[in-house]
Amino acid sequence: MSKKQNRTTSQAIRHNFIILFTFFALFTGAAVVTVVGVNLVHQSQTESVELLKSLNRSFIDDKPDWNQWRRNSSINTQNTYVRVTDKLHSSGESKLFYSKGTQHFLSLKQTKLSKLLHLPFIPALVYTKDYGILYYRSGIRHGAQKDIRSEIWLSLTPIVNTLVSVMLVVLVVLIISLLLGWWLISLVAKRLTRSLEMLQSTARDQSKSVVAVESLLPVPDTPLEVRELSMSFNELLTAIIDNNKKEKAFISNASHELRTPIAAIRGHISLVKRRGKQHPEIIDRSLHFIDDESLKMQSLVNSLLVLSRADNEVVQKSYFDLAGIVNETVEEQRVVIKQAIEASGKQPAVVYANQTNISQIISILIDNAGKYSPEDSKIRVLIVKKAAVTILSVQDQGPGIPDNDKPHIFDRFYRGDPAHNSEINGNGLGLAIASQLANLNDIQITVADVQPHGASFNLLFTNASPKK
Known part of the structure; x- marks a missing residue:
């Protein structure tokens, strides 16, 4: 908590910028990866539909011709696995046809990682060890004597690789932008707070100087807020300086007004001490003068007390x-x-x-x-x-x-x-x-x-x- 309170304005600007920039960069990166991923998955969904259509066209004697299917398909089928189930209505018997590698693919048991990576909200996506993430799609063609069920598992490894590449690019751009932004915002923050630092150093120097105690602070041209702040400080300092001058003049004048009767009283007391015994007639005259001067002092002190009370009176x-x-x-x-x-x-x-x-x-x-x-x-x-x-x-x-x-x-x-x-x-x-x-x-x-x-x-x- 104390660290946060002791930050300078420049440090606070940099700190808040880093937080804000990181948030927006992560949000933008996540949005880019999500959009790219969704589009690629949608593209895979479209490809699976086309593969099913081409598979249906490749049947010869109720049996899929894998070579013809792969040869005539416009989509790369290298990492695609197909299982065809041929079910007769009369006997209820089913014949299974597998594309190359499909039987080995389906024979693999589901691991804990496969269950963990299974996405319930996207059931078409499955994970299998050594094969990665695949997109599953099935279709049934109903006939008079039998039904043919076709199932396709389309590998999403190229998509995953693309997403990883996008994420790495986004991460690299984020780090570079963060470093570059930190450097730029440091320059901007330093420039923005230069006027405040100047005011702070000037005020600190003037507070330590006896000569410049009544000097005003410099007024920068920019930024506008600092300029107005400096002018407000100077107005306050001007009022304080004027009040200080008045107080000094008041003390000086009060001292002068009190010094005159005190000096006169001290003079007559000294005169009475020196010559009072030889000349008794001067005693009454000196006492009368001392009485007059003391009344003046009393009147002055009473006036000062009235002024003092008036300054704080409600x-x-x-x-x-x-x-x-x-x-x-x-x-x-x-x-x-x-x-x-x-x-x-x-x-x-x-x-x-x-x-x-x-x-x-x-x-x-x-x-x-x-x-x-x-x-x-x-x-x-x-x-x-x-x-x-x-x-x-x-x-x-x-x-x-x-x-x-x-x-x-x-x-x-x-x-x-x-x-x-x-x-x-x-x-x-x-x-x-x-x-x-x-x-x-x-x-x-x-x-x-x-x-x-x-x-x-x-x-x-x-x-x-x-x-x-």
């Missing part, structure tokens, strides 16, 4: 009124956001999602709008229904988002040029968390410009009727 969805969640979240954010928040739009608006996740997304979008909007501006939260889609928009009156930043705005740790202002707190994970939660709920999140200035983050819900 959400429980339900039907609920989006307007109710918006009103609750807006009331909570009004306590911490300096800008005025206005909620309006279609009510009620039933959507299918996870309520907690939607509340988190709205909080993140309102917090983001508050960071980049003037304190005297207004943040609008609007619900709009269009055809089969419900749209929730969070709009601000900030500087807006440049077009070259929009494709990356939901990437982890990505912060556009306006976000690099040191007065704006943040770690670049808020919108990434919002995007991840939206994906978990099968919600599309987009960003657009607001005229004359500002940005609009939009959540697109596919409307669904509540199950009854």
Whole structure:
């Protein structure tokens, strides 16, 4: 079983070909031998009929003239044996006439081999030691005074020799064809599997190489299945490589974000150790700074935990009124956001999602709008229904988002040029968390410009009727 499982594709092709070819060759050979044998036997049957007719024409004075029969017969009678029984009606006596060699032929006892080779479904075929296989046929000619029964045993040795010759030829052709076919199919199989072997060796070499770990596999032109397989593998590798790059960038950015406050904390601790006794006034200032930096670290770690949970979370969805969640979240954010928040739009608006996740997304979008909007501006939260889609928009009156930043705005740790202002707190994970939660709920999140200035983050819900 293990041998079969460890075969290569080329070996499997050769193995299956040999089995299939051998089966068809044997079937064809058997069919040829059978057809030839049946035709020859039928020919012998026809010859026996002709021999009986010629024998009846050779009778002289109610006695067969063997010499005339052999001389006038168009069929070779050398290996033919005949017995004629002449039975009178009046006396019931029978006279027997034998052709040359027939009495010796009939005197032989039937051996075990003769019984074994006797074919019950073809009773006309008999086997006799030293004479081989013969074809038997008899006929009766009825007369007014007597009946004449003629029996003929026609030797099938020429037919057997012909069949043996045919079988040997078929066997030789089978062996030659098998060897030639094995060689040809080996070349074809090797050619067909060359692309697979190339993919295998390339993948094996790349798996051992540190430099080529992000390289794609070669795509052969033929065969089509291998080409499509290579392209599918490359699509998978591209996704894995991109994900690997994102993970590396994520780790690098997370390390950078954590390194800055840690370095600042360590610096102030060192300052307090060196000069705290001589200058007690720096202790309160350093503690205040350490407290601020530790809060930033805590916020970053909490965001990382939220992202980690969101990557593996399985959400429980339900039907609920989006307007109710918006009103609750807006009331909570009004306590911490300096800008005025206005909620309006279609009510009620039933959507299918996870309520907690939607509340988190709205909080993140309102917090983001508050960071980049003037304190005297207004943040609008609007619900709009269009055809089969419900749209929730969070709009601000900030500087807006440049077009070259929009494709990356939901990437982890990505912060556009306006976000690099040191007065704006943040770690670049808020919108990434919002995007991840939206994906978990099968919600599309987009960003657009607001005229004359500002940005609009939009959540697109596919409307669904509540199950009854």
